[in-house]
Amino acid sequence: MDQPTLPIPISFISGRYLLFSIDDVTYLRREYNTCGVLIGTLPQIPQQNVFLGLPLELMPEEARLLVDKGVACIVDEAKAHDGMQSLLEEDRRQYLRELESQGLHATRILAERKDQQRDQKFKEKSDKKAATARAAAKAGGGDKHDSPATPANDSPASVADFFDDSASAKASTSTVPEQIYAVTPTTSYPPLPRPSTSSNNILARPDVPLSYPLFAHLQSRGYFLSPGLRFGCQYVAYPGDPLRFHSHFLVVSAEWDQEIDLMDIIIGGRLGTGVKKGFLLGGPQLSREQAESEIERTESVRTFSIEWAGM
């Protein structure tokens, strides 16, 4: 978890803000309360939706805040990848060599792990055999509960047998040089040079909705904010990293002189209380015409928490 080189390039792809580097993702989460939403498939367990992987999608608000803080810059990724055409012969060769060595590394690790698994299974098997023998000896003593357990114990052992053979076969062949695993890299940097603020494919800072000041305000108070679709609000506010904490507030932003339907307050208050969260209504006191910048607007934010009293 080293600190990545700043500014962190945020990929702008098809109108969305994405992060591909795990180091960038971890760093922003740790230092800037920015968690985004993971939208990719985890290659190790691809058929499920509970744990997702890279890329990480950032809300325009998150991207804007990071750019305003000077931590990140927005990169036009399609344009940056035109650089693949002008890649130097030397770089290309070095990159391929680098990938090959990564593949070799992965191959070795896998082979080692298989050896380990084989050893462990072998050990388990012999242990089990000993246990079965002991149980059989005991069964004569009249313990009936042991006997149904014995066939159940047998089947995993035979499965282990099967794995044993294939594992040893693979381990022996994996030493042959042609069996090197291929690697799909996650990011394109390298072979492309990591974009800096001087690159010509840097884009202007993102446009943000009217709710940005409230977002920035809560962010500055240490809250982690994520999209609010699941609770029918604009953001869900977590008091700490959502990995470890439940959310506290359903956040809805309003302009200072905006009329708010009373029903919306009731709905938000009831829903929030029903899911053990507060309904947080807030917004900047200055409108976009009155303030010079979103930063000024952010400084004028006031927040209100509404709870359904159920009298």
Next chain:
Amino acid sequence: MADADEEVINSTSAEAPQIEVDLSDETQDFRLLNHLSFLGDTASSSLPKRGEKDFEPNPTEFQADVLSASRQAMHNALSHPRIHNPKNRVIGFYAPDGPAPPPQYVETPKDKGKGMNISPDACVCIPNPKGKFFQNTGQTDRWNRVWLLPEEALYMIERGSMDIRWPTSLTGTTEMGGDVSEDEVSIPMSLQAAYACFMGQGGLTLERYSVFTGLKRLGYTVFRAPGWDDSAKPEDSNNEKKDAYAQLKQLRHRGPGLAGILASISDWIHDPMSTASTTAGPVIGCGIHRSYSDVYRKMELIPWYDPVLAPQRDPLDTIAPFRVVFHVYKPTNVIKKTALPTPDFRIAVVNTREQTSIPTLPQLGALLESTPLDPPSGEKMERLLYMRLRHGYRNVVLAVVDQGVTSFLRIGDAAFGKEKLFDAKHVPSGGKKHGFSKQRRR
């Protein structure tokens, strides 16, 4: 003065019994992933249980340690590499200019004009397709190569099932010395490069892609629907059909529709005792009334919407984003990609940042009319009034995406008017247990 409803709410907030816990609904602690051993061991790939979370941060070192362990677990899980076993590696080539015949192929006059039968949006070519994925992914051309659409290619590279290469025509060839094939000299595409190149290609948006992969990960088979292209309009050649629409529409203006008219005529014939006229005089006239049903039928004054009579609309005659972009098949069905059966679900994708309001009635009406009639059927539906209403006569699924978070809503075209509550056989049985939360009623 708490009423029954409030009691329910209060009790749920006090005990919070989770009726349906969707694990993907909240951020999971990645440490749970460590209980699974990866790489080669498929036996233990069952999902972990919900983790315990704390209420709020406190300055204890214990909490800091747990948090940093969670983050480390997440870091490790997300840095898992995508590696390809050389034995079953699938290699695809990025084709930025769309499908093309193989380079060594010379077009003979005989073959001229023969289409490739490949979608022009396809952008990755697999010369040697092998493995289970191509049973329901991609299109095969005359040379036995499989072409993938951008979303299919991106999903394959993302789940680590395919190695996509930059075309050597784009990056140039690397002299590695000796006689080598294209496989070895071309540069592998990174996940980031694949996103940069495929996203935005041929109408693929990140929202549509999120819905596509979300369903694919759960095992559904997903194909593009004709409405994929936002700008596609219905062809004018089917004028006949349009005339039929117009006729039907006219019919609709005359109240409850043809069936309604026929019914009123037959009522008039079968009920000589009728003396009622709703324009002058009482609804139920004098005379001998033999059954309540007749009386109630006479009291049906308010015209109601009958989804069966709604015109069938061309799926392209709808307004984006409220048009069907995906046809989805349940995982249990075996799908032949060359002969697709009727889809199990039709899905429209909506982005909350661009479409902030719920659809208007014309938008929703058009969307539903573009789906085929799917009346409630089966023993259970016939027995249970609530099930019939819930199922509706047409249905469509709206996938609502908010910055990467997806919710699915099923919209059914329920026909309350078709349920004659006064007929004894339609008397509802079973309580209203599930609520109408995700139903549209009209």
